[in-house]
Amino acid sequence: MKQQDSALRIGYHASHEQFKPSELLKFVQQAEQAGFNAAMSSDHFAPWSLDQGESGFAWSWLGAAMQATKLPFGIVNAPGQRYHPAIIAQAAATLAEMFPERFWVAMGSGQYINEQITGEHWPVKQDRNNRLKECVDIIRALWDGETVTHHGLVTVEEAKLYTRAKVAPNIIGAAITEETAEWVGGWADGLITVSKPPKELKKMVDAFHRGGGEGKPMYLKVQLSYDKDEKKALQGAHDQWRSNIFPSAVLSDLRTAKQLEQTAMFVREEDLREHVRISSDPNQHVEWLQQDLDLGFSQLILHNVNLEQERFIEVFGDKVVPQLLG
Numbered sequence: 001m002k003q004q005d006s007a008l009r010i011g012y013h014a015s016h017e018q019f020k021p022s023e024l025l026k027f028v029q030q031a032e033q034a035g036f037n038a039a040m041s042s043d044h045f046a047p048w049s050l051d052q053g054e055s056g057f058a059w060s061w062l063g064a065a066m067q068a069t070k071l072p073f074g075i076v077n078a079p080g081q082r083y084h085p086a087i088i089a090q091a092a093a094t095l096a097e098m099f100p101e102r103f104w105v106a107m108g109s110g111q112y113i114n115e116q117i118t119g120e121h122w123p124v125k126q127d128r129n130n131r132l133k134e135c136v137d138i139i140r141a142l143w144d145g146e147t148v149t150h151h152g153l154v155t156v157e158e159a160k161l162y163t164r165a166k167v168a169p170n171i172i173g174a175a176i177t178e179e180t181a182e183w184v185g186g187w188a189d190g191l192i193t194v195s196k197p198p199k200e201l202k203k204m205v206d207a208f209h210r211g212g213g214e215g216k217p218m219y220l221k222v223q224l225s226y227d228k229d230e231k232k233a234l235q236g237a238h239d240q241w242r243s244n245i246f247p248s249a250v251l252s253d254l255r256t257a258k259q260l261e262q263t264a265m266f267v268r269e270e271d272l273r274e275h276v277r278i279s280s281d282p283n284q285h286v287e288w289l290q291q292d293l294d295l296g297f298s299q300l301i302l303h304n305v306n307l308e309q310e311r312f313i314e315v316f317g318d319k320v321v322p323q324l325l326g
Contacts, residue, residue: 008293009072010321011038012313013221013303014065017047018240021056025065027309032069034317037325039065040074040221040301045082045114050258051239059091062103066095072102074219074301076174076192078110080128081118085135086159089142096165106192106219107136108174127153129180133187136171143168172219178207185211192219195277198291205295219299220292224277224285225306226315234269236306237276242267276305282319289324300324 012031014024028039043058058075066073073095079085088105095103109128116122123131131153141148142161150156172192173184181191185208193204205218225237272278277288292300304312 007037007298008325009038009299010036010289010324011040011071011074011299011301012036013301014039014041014061015303015305016042016056016058016061017044017052017054018305018307019054019309021061021064023309024056024061025068027313028065028071029068030310030313031317032071034313035321035325036302036313036317037071037321038073038299038301039069039071040076041065043075043077045117048113049240049242062095063098066099066102070102072104073099074104074106074172074192076106076108078108078115078132079135079139080131080154081110081115081120081122084156085138085154086142086148086156086161088135089139090161090163092139092169093143093161093164096167096169097163100165101167104170104172104190106172106174107132107188109180123153129183136187139171140168170217172217175204175208178203181205181213182207182211185209185213185216188213188216190217190219192221195220195222195224195292198295201292201295217299218295218297219301220297221301221303222277222289222292223275223303223305224279224288225272226282226285226304226312227280227306227308228311230278230280232308233278233280233306234272236308237272237278238267238269240307241276241305242272282315285316286320286323289320293324 012028014028041058041062044055047053047055077088079088092105109132112122134152134154138148138150138156143164147158147160148156149158170189172190173188174192175181175184181204191208191213225233227233227236289300
């Protein structure tokens, strides 16, 4: 049986690359109290830049965060290299058993900055996609109670999950390009992508539907920067997120946070506006987010990329979330 949830969700993104796990636990509790009704966790081994400087282990944190709140949670994960798919199947099944129908997992092909720690060869994109699909099939089979032996791009020997959830989590396909969105439409339970201008986002939606995603839920991670004035919002975005604005092929294949930081040396503050929604006006954010909802996204995960999280949670809980949830 698959998890069903058609409710509109406005979620808080817990960025492990930017904050200590103890701080993020406090933030998700504050977000719930402020009126956010969902949350999502990143899953990195290294931050995107040395200025961010954190990277807690998301899976142990999720147990604490889900116990400390009543929010549904998701995570974006890359099985196949740093994580064996049987271990991810076990981890997700454990969370789903403890917190029924409150957990989903998005799966993508990963980034070298996280996966290179194994010392294994980093495959080309097509091979990473093929490996991802193998992992998804293995995970689903384990959740169904099967004993899995598989020799392919990943190897599994007689794996069986003895603790499973009554309702399996949804597996959401993570996509940044139209090509990937179309591909995940055929096998994923839904789509998650990142915020773009409406015309570009519409292309992602159309590609997902074209590939078989029509009628499946769509989630959006919204990268924004809100602060008490425009200058601070822009500076905060540049300080924290300038190394994460490059095309997918660049972000996927660079090895270290230092390399990403050096790549971003010549990124100007104004360049961030093309990639991050920067405004000190809550109503402007409402307008942008409403456009996302109009495209058919049912869950918006808001990632305030600067470091001023408590102000963001308070103001958006008061002036943004209620308008969107009605």
